[in-house]
Amino acid sequence: MQQHLQQARQLIADARRVVALTGAGISAESGIRTFRDPGGLWRNFRPEDLATPEAFKRDPVTVWEWYQWRRQLIAAASPNAGHLALVRLQQRQGLTLITQNVDGLHDRAGSTGILKLHGDIWTLRCTACGHAWHDETHTFAALPPPCERCGAMARPGVVWFGEALPEVVFRQAAEAAAAADLFLVIGTSAVVFPAASLIRQRKNCTVMEINIERTAATSNADLALRGPAGEILPQLVMD
Ligand code: BV8
Ligand code: ZN
Numbered sequence: 517m518q519q520h521l522q523q524a525r526q527l528i529a530d531a532r533r534v535v536a537l538t539g540a541g542i543s544a545e546s547g548i549r550t551f552r553d554p555g556g557l558w559r560n561f562r563p564e565d566l567a568t569p570e571a572f573k574r575d576p577v578t579v580w581e582w583y584q585w586r587r588q589l590i591a592a593a594s595p596n597a598g599h600l601a602l603v604r605l606q607q608r609q610g611l612t613l614i615t616q617n618v619d620g621l622h623d624r625a626g627s628t629g630i631l632k633l634h635g636d637i638w639t640l641r642c643t644a645c646g647h648a649w650h651d652e653t654h655t656f657a658a659l660p661p662p663c664e665r666c667g668a669m670a671r672p673g674v675v676w677f678g679e680a681l682p683e684v685v686f687r688q689a690a691e692a693a694a695a696a697d698l699f700l701v702i703g704t705s706a707v708v709f710p711a712a713s714l715i716r717q718r719k720n721c722t723v724m725e726i727n728i729e730r731t732a733a734t735s736n737a738d739l740a741l742r743g744p745a746g747e748i749l750p751q752l753v754m755d
Contacts, residue, residue: 531698541703545746599625601749639673706733
């Protein structure tokens with residue numbers, strides 16, 4: 517592993533256009549359960565069952581209870597050494613950070629210009645007038661919360677399964693991936709599309725995966741570092 521770390525450190529130091537795609541795994545060491553962790557269930561629901569427009573239409577209160585529970589967990593969590601290492605990398609040599617996560621921990625760590633493919637759990641969007649706003653309420657007076665502008669039902673400002681990703685953000689991510697000379701794939705099972713398709717956008721680019729286990733992206737990686745992102749990333753970016 518030591519030899520791999522040395523090789524990885526050199527690849528990062530030599531890179532001119534670094535892109536990172538992160539998934540739920542980078543927040544695991546902050547205590548936020550991932551989607552596919554055995555513990556990732558809530559009241560025996562699977563995320564795929566709740567993170568859909570159909571579930572919200574059928575039972576907006578239960579879906580909002582899940583999001584309110586996740587918001588409370590995330591509010592009590594802090595960015596970990598993996599998030600902070602990506603901030604240092606961006607400050608030292610620039611980085612395009614693309615995330616599938618909606619937890620906002622990259623923002624709280626200090627990353628900027630983040631391309632959020634799946635939206636943001638701290639944004640609410642009105643189902644009637646489309647107004648969107650940042651809201652950090654921990655416990656809403658009533659669920660579903662009302663739009664702050666027109667009073668109609670608000671929804672979480674995230675992208676659900678079956679919903680299109682924000683077009684401009686995804687295009688920027690695809691352009692960055694295509695122009696990268698180093699692509700870091702961090703803490704993602706690479707099973708959710710079209711986010712995972714970015715890993716295949718690469719042209720003459722080195723792909724480095726950081727994960728605790730093999731994933732659907734491993735066969736496409738030039739270098740796979742096996743271990744927790746919060747331990748590995750600081751070693752790759754140390755000055
Ligand atoms: C869409 C927001 C079409 C909500 C999320 C092919 C092409 C296009 C679509 C599809 C397709 N095949 C299937 C689809 C449909 C679907 C899909 O991909 N389904 C999957 C389940 C097969 N995709 C969609 O529906 C997308 N929309 O395609 O729309 C369209 C087009 C036009 C018009 C209309 C419609 C929308 C997908 C977005 C869904 N929303 N999140 C919310 O969060 O509540 S996705 C959700 O999964 C999270 O964002 C999460 O981040 C993401 C991906 O999962 P991961 O991040 O990878 O997390 P996971 O738990 O899976 O893995 C964690 C990894 O970390 C593991 O590998 C683990 O080993 C590792 N790990 C753990 N600890 C650590 C670690 N690594 C390092 N260190 C550690 N300490
Ligand atoms: Zn409204």
